[in-house]
Amino acid sequence: MTSRRTPVWIVTGYLGSGKTTLLKRWLRDPALADAALVVNEIGEIGFDDRLLASAMDSAMLLSNSCVCCTGLPGLEEALTELWWDRLHRRRPAFSSVLIETTGLADPRPIIAAFETVPFLRERYRLAGVLTTASAPAGLALIEAQPEARAQIEAADAVIITKVDRASGAFLANALNRLNPHAGIAESAQASLAWSQVQALVSGLAGSTKPSPRGADGHHHHAEASFIPLANPMSTPALKAQVDALCDGALLRLKGVVALEDGQHHAVQWASGDTDIALTPYVGSLPPLGLTCIKGNR
DSSP states (O other): OGGGSEEEEEEEEOTTSSHHHHHHHHTTSGGGTTOEEEEOOSSSSOOHHHHHHTTOSSOEEEOSHHHHHHSHHHHHHHHHHHHHHHHTTSSOOOSOEEEEOOTTOOSHHHHHHHHHOHHHHHHEEEEEEEEEEETTTHHHHHHHOHHHHHHHHTOSEEEEEOTTTSOOHHHHHHHHHHOTTSEEEEOSTTOOOHHHHHHHHHTTTTSOOOOOOOOOOOOOOEEEEEEEOOSOBOHHHHHHHHHHHOOTTEEEEEEEEEBTTSOEEEEEEETTOSSOEEEEOOSSOOOSEEEEEEEOO
16 A cells, blocks of 8 residues: 555745745656646745746646645645546646645644545655755754744755855754754755755665654744736836845745836845845746735844
């Protein structure tokens, strides 16, 4: 029976730690060509799901709405529906599932669900918990945010991202202390391949990881607000707008805007970043503007 259970990978990591960029790369790997993907985002405007949809050929994206609103019951419902849809051929066959959690989620209730919910336990098996941690944001962010720490403690593998912008060595030592059972890898500009991730996790197969300590599943008190920016703007005007939004409580900024050159650009910023990242945006357009996620101080 065990071998017939569908493997599930949980991809977690704090806001702006590079989960979506890595996932986009991994989804191009033939090993994940028929994976099903569940995206759980914070904020009303779907952004990550559109970015990921552009990377998927035959992979399936399960939209974030139900999971986002209801948390764990939504996830259980989504995975149950996914399984029955496959059985009744309402959906193409998938050999694995990836779940991208919101950056503010404590992954422990999700992990526990694969042990405690009978349907999930019988039909799926948790293959690994992958956590991204930003080298520029460093240890300070993890120590300041309980969810970030929970994401590290629950990991089978921690991927230190953005090492082209800051050294990951100090952070790696600290992460080893926080979770001595996790494998640690570094990634610059999403350079870590899916095969390397699998090798890292399978190399740990013999070690016994302690069961994650319980968590009530409550999210960090954060507010997501959307600022519509429908009109084309100059880069300086955009930077001025971002500067006005970037006060001490801002954790994450992302969205799509139109610039005066007539092109659409994805805008991203997260704790630890010195400047906004602007990249040409391709794919179906979400409403133009910026989603700001702020922590309650």
